[in-house]
Amino acid sequence: MYDVIVIGGGPCGLATGLALQKRKISYLIIEKGAIVNSIADCPLDMRFYSTSDRLEIGDIPFISQEVRPTRTELLKYYRLVTDRNDMNIACHEKVVHISKNKDLFSVRTVDQKGADITYQSRMLVMATGIFDHPRKIGVSGEDLRKVKHYYKEGHSYYGQEVLVVGGKNSAVEAAIDLYRNGAQVTLVHRGDSVYKGIKPSLLLDIRNFIEKEKIKFYPNSSVTEIGDSEVSLHTPAGPITISNDYVFSLIGYQPDTQLLQQIGITLDSDTLVPSFDPETYETNVTNAFLAGVVTGGITNTVYIEGGRFHGETIASEIEKRIATSSIVSYPNVREA
Structure with missing residues (x-):
């Protein structure tokens, strides 16, 4: 049991975890691959257009050899941030189902060995990005291996x-x-x-x-x-x-609509932008929040540079809710 479960271990999910950790709010980040998996899937020799300072999270400076970092430099930086903060992350666990019963969210995952694991939390942050779900052309032969x-x-x-x-x-x-x-x-x-x-x-x-x-x-x-x-x-x-x-x-990507809709988050039919309050990032589902690129649907208007700040806003809102309730915070531990 946790105060908050964050689904997605990309830069914006990590930034959310750091903001929660700073406030001593128990959390677990669940990531289906390695941390910042979407960056690991980028071209091997890629150099990012963003400058290194605009990709920093957790108040930890990122200094690259050139103004714009390479994929390798960025991966190393996020590993360093994760290690230095001893973050609570379950990697290589794929979320297969999310449900809400009264005031609790249940998140069921399957790990790399095929084991089923269920976690519960009072609050949920979806930081799933969009990179895992490519948009399709919609023509015959698109499913060929080539x-x-x-x-x-x-x-x-x-x-x-x-x-x-x-x-x-x-x-x-x-x-x-x-x-x-x-x-x-x-x-x-x-x-x-x-x-x-x-x-x-x-x-x-x-x-x-x-x-x-x-x-x-x-x-x-x-x-x-x-x-x-x-x-x-x-x-x-x-x-x-x-x-x-x-x-x-390479025509773009879209949010995991099935995962969002499982708990009742509504989306715009044209842009796939989920419904959320821009002041708190809370969705139309109470205590379910969005962080990062997923807030932009298919509009391509939200990037790491801006999404990394969502977690701070969300953590501040969650801290207020915990402070005004009679509920005692759960410890920040994980037992699979």
Whole structure:
């Protein structure tokens, strides 16, 4: 039994745990993978656009070799924060069900050995992010093994015909890296350009590669079908079919709607933004809060830089509720 269970061990979940720990409120963070799992899944050589100071949590300084840190530096920093604060985290436990009975939340998990574990708490913080649930194109063949929704590195695709779908930073960065690793790259985007709103560090390269036709670009186009050795596209010039070995569908991610809706949290049908009070981050379900990227649904307007402060607001609100109740706080221990 805990005062608070935090679901999600990303930067915003860790920041929430630190804010609760500072106030001596018992908590448990449950993470289905390793801590900051979404960052671990980023491309191996990725350098973040955010400066290191904007990724700090828990008042622990983050100093990187350059102004903008690499994936490796950021992973090391969050491990250091977790160790230094001896945080209460259950890693590699997947939440399979959440229920609420009167004033208690029950969270059932399955660990890496297949064991069922149930935890209870008075309050719940959903810091699940969106990175674990890629948005789908919605076409035949999307479930083929050759279709990927995450990009790690380009070497494995040397000499292969690769289609990248998307027009944001992740898609453009993947297309550039694949080309540099010897892949034959085609980029498809439903918009008329991929030059708008991307990192300045990517703009010069992608413009150069497209204009020199080193990367084949189809604007105002979409995928209509994915086959074993080809992909069909709808383009302004009409339907075409191109030879293909692999597809990277990098069109964004969305919240785990099923987990949110299990306890009655409502979501906007278009944006998938959950219902919550912007002053306290409490949802329409009493004592259930949201922290981090999940508050933005599919709008791509909430990032680590801002989401890391949600935990402080939530912890302050929870502290007030505990102080004004007659309930004694539970100890901060975990027994599986």
